[in-house]
Amino acid sequence: DGGITQSPKYLFRKEGQNVTLSCEQNLNHDAMYWYRQDPGQGLRLIYYSQIVNDFQKGDIAEGYSVSREKKESFPLTVTSAQKNPTAFYLCASSISRYTDTQYFGPGTRLTVL
Amino acid sequence: GENVEQHPSTLSVQEGDSAVIKCTYSDSASNYFPWYKQELGKRPQLIIDIRSNVGEKKDQRIAVTLNKTAKHFSLHITETQPEDSAVYFCAATYSGGSTLTFGKGTMLLVSP
Numbered sequence: 001d002g003g004i005t006q007s008p009k010y011l012f013r014k015e016g017q018n019v020t021l022s023c024e025q026n027l028n029h030d031a032m033y034w035y036r037q038d039p040g041q042g043l044r045l046i047y048y049s050q051i052v053n054d055f056q057k058g059d060i061a062e063g064y065s066v067s068r069e070k071k072e073s074f075p076l077t078v079t080s081a082q083k084n085p086t087a088f089y090l091c092a093s094s095i096s097r098y099t100d101t102q103y104f105g106p107g108t109r110l111t112v113l
Numbered sequence: 114g115e116n117v118e119q120h121p122s123t124l125s126v127q128e129g130d131s132a133v134i135k136c137t138y139s140d141s142a143s144n145y146f147p148w149y150k151q152e153l154g155k156r157p158q159l160i161i162d163i164r165s166n167v168g169e170k171k172d173q174r175i176a177v178t179l180n181k182t183a184k185h186f187s188l189h190i191t192e193t194q195p196e197d198s199a200v201y202f203c204a205a206t207y208s209g210g211s212t213l214t215f216g217k218g219t220m221l222l223v224s225p
Contacts, residue, residue: 033212040122042202042217043157058212090156100145100206102213104156 003027004105006091011110013078013085021076021108023091029103030096032074036060037088037107046089049074050097078110086112115140117205119216126193127224134219136203137185143205146186147213148177151200160201161188193223 004025013019023032031050035043045058049068063082068074074093078085091105116139126132136146144165149157163170163177163186170177174193179186190197200220204213 040217042119043215045212048212100213101147101159101162103159104149106156107154 004091004093004103006089006105006108008108009106011108013110013112015112016080018077018079019110021078021089021091021110023074023076023105025072025074025093025105027093027095027103028071029093030071031094032068033092033094033102034058034064034066034074034076035090035092037090043090046076085110115143115205115214117203117214117216119203119219121219122217123220123222125222125224128193128195130193132190132193132197132221132223134188134201134203134221135185136187136205136216137183138205138214139184140205140207141181141184142207145206146177146179147204148188149202149204151202151218153199157202190221193221195223195225197221198223 007022033048034046037043044060046064047055047058047066049055052068052071055066055068063079065077089108092102094102119136147162148160150160151157161172161175161177163179174191176189200218202218203216206213
């Protein structure tokens, strides 16, 4: 778990602004994931990437964008098109797309003012 | 796609009692079932997992059972302690599917 970092821990944003959440891992994992967590909703998949320069939409991708230019980095941008962005965002990684176990970062709590 | 339902949403027990959390899944192809523990404000941490080729797995006070026919699996915690208080999530996937589907979580409260 210590090999996955997210920054910042807390983030405040005004309505209409885009904001980018950082996720970095030094575990040499191929696959990375972004989840959104709301109270009572569990973890919902936003985007995932199985390999560098490739990513797929998850269940709730609307209003979000990602990039995977480097193996160790998978930043998430919350755009102004996301109507209810206040949530706890978790990044995770796994060794490869064929390995099921996912390890989570510490999370970023985003609040829209 | 896969759908995972988890019950109960909250569970209160006395220290030393056992706790059981149950999950059902919809996709009969699913064959990997992890359980995560999340303390308040922290990251989810894997506590135990099971694959469909076994029916039960134990790790000290924690055990998971799987019934493939009924498509449900359960987390059992014995001799609960206050530090077991957390939110527990179940999940399901099939190997090579690359994405986990999570239940909505169970808040476990262990009272001294």
